Amino acid sequence: MAGSPLRQLSLLVRYLRGERAAITLLALLVPLGIGLQLAAPYLLRQFIDGALSGQTRRTLLVVAVWVLTAALGLLVVTVGSEAVSSRLAWRSTNRLRADLVEHCLRRSPAFYRRHPPGELVQRMDSDVGRLTAVMSTLVVELVAQALLVAGILLALFHMEWRLALVFAPFAAGTLLLLRRLVGRAMPFVTARQTVAADLQGFLEERLAAAEELRANGAARHTLRELEHRQSELYRRARQAAQASIRWPATVQGLSAVSVVLALAVSAWLHGQGRLSTGTAFASLSYAMLLRRPLLNITTRFRELEDAAAGVGRLQELLEQEDPQPHQGTAALPRRRPDVGFDQVSFCYEPGEPVLRGVSFTVRPGERLGVVGQTGSGKSTVVRLLFGLHQPVGGAVSVGGVDLRAMDIRALRERVALVTQEVQVFHASLRDNLTFFDSSVDDDRLLAALGEAGLATWVRDLPDGLETVLGSGARGMSAGEEQKLALARVFLRDPGLVLMDEPTARLDPHTERLLRPALERLLRGRTAVVVEHRPHLLRQVDRVLVLDDGSVAEHGERTVLAADPRSRFHDLLHTAEGTR
Missing domain, CATH: 1.20.1560.10 (ABC transporter type 1, transmembrane domain)
Structure with a gap:
């Protein structure tokens, strides 16, 4: 039997x-x-x-x-x-x-x-x-x-x-x-x-x-x-x-x-x-x-x-387990960690590589912009850095520590990921900010909302921090949702910020309103910012151009933007022509 x-x-x-x-x-x-x-x-x-x-x-x-x-x-x-x-x-x-x-x-x-x-x-x-x-x-x-x-x-x-x-x-x-x-x-x-x-x-x-x-x-x-x-x-x-x-x-x-x-x-x-x-x-x-x-x-x-x-x-x-679960115990050693990719290869499906031998470094406090055509592997870079996947070849390091040796929970306490899709729970604004941590005081919450550009918005809410958001309650515009995501990051105050096309859902007007909050968030932090619209990368120090999973170009943003022979220069002018 x-x-x-x-x-x-x-x-x-x-x-x-x-x-x-x-x-x-x-x-x-x-x-x-x-x-x-x-x-x-x-x-x-x-x-x-x-x-x-x-x-x-x-x-x-x-x-x-x-x-x-x-x-x-x-x-x-x-x-x-x-x-x-x-x-x-x-x-x-x-x-x-x-x-x-x-x-x-x-x-x-x-x-x-x-x-x-x-x-x-x-x-x-x-x-x-x-x-x-x-x-x-x-x-x-x-x-x-x-x-x-x-x-x-x-x-x-x-x-x-x-x-x-x-x-x-x-x-x-x-x-x-x-x-x-x-x-x-x-x-x-x-x-x-x-x-x-x-x-x-x-x-x-x-x-x-x-x-x-x-x-x-x-x-x-x-x-x-x-x-x-x-x-x-x-x-x-x-x-x-x-x-x-x-x-x-x-x-x-x-x-x-x-x-x-x-x-x-x-x-x-x-x-x-x-x-x-x-x-x-x-x-x-x-x-x-x-x-x-x-x-x-x-x-x-x-x-x-x-x-x-x-x-x-x-x-x-x-009984279903991840093929390579995180087993490390190391923590991030520095407040503003550096980032390193050393000959990193990755594929979601066997035999279909998404990244091919990608190498680059980001110094502490430096901001790197990643651009490229759709399917070039941009989003995969930040997903690997956040520990959502592990490379099939090479090594990914944060703060000089290989992610495979790092405690994934300790990593995510010090690293923030902002994506174009913002999850708003059917819960109070307070719970949406703190992810249901009741120990955070009101002053910190209001300060984070102010940094994200939501100070006026929160004052107009009927119940302030206790206003219920989400499906079936108070709705939010795409811009407000994205600012809420930034407020969550301000509240955590991480040393490393990863952004995966945070403005992709926004119209040009809302995008301009969001830009000051983005600049405040990236100031003084190590950051990797993925954008499909290269003209939005004015706040980064260096640019990495990916093409079919490989590094096509890597250098200082100002130098590449001024060089008519560079790939980044071509992408900038192509984007300007379509705006």
């Missing part, structure tokens, strides 16, 4: 550690509930036989009170078991969800190219949700039903062995059938969940680009693609349902046959005088009670297979 649901659910053991009290309480409540279920038919047997044999009303009343007590006790135990198991499930699966989020936050950009956000949300929501349902009710119920089957068979053998012989083969055959068929639906269930995750990723991507799709006439294509994916999901779901429903239907048929046989045997034994009325009633009650757990076990295993397939997908996600 290597691929069985029970084996797949072994991941749960890790998250059940530390829940000893809850597990111990369940271990007491479940057998108690089984005992109370088994007691009810036995007490009813005494009541019926006592009534028919003429026992006193007091004796019958005592038995009736015991029956009522057992029923109320079963109700209390059932509610208690469900409450304990639900709390245990939520606590355990919340820890699993937290581990999944932490794991994903530590992954490289390559991980997110393999797993779009919609797919990850589907796994963390739907798959973990199924697991919560399994842990809160299903596992406890399956254990309880298995114990109930064993208890009923023992009670039947004790009361009337001939009836027990009718049901024992049925119970054994059902369990053997269960063992033989369990896991058969797993491949189909996994395929269905994979297609469902793919559909959610598709919807997330297309809905995010709804305006662009409408503007470019791609709405019909999107609907056709949606219909295709929904059809595939229906086909996979139908296959999973067909594989899962066959054996519960078989068990139900066997169950009906066994009950008919039990009724026939009970009637014959009662007619022969070998079975009292109370014993016949109790035996049939046990027989009907036996039918229920066996049916529950078989029908609920479909849910167990769903959850097990989800656990397999979650485990696969947790």
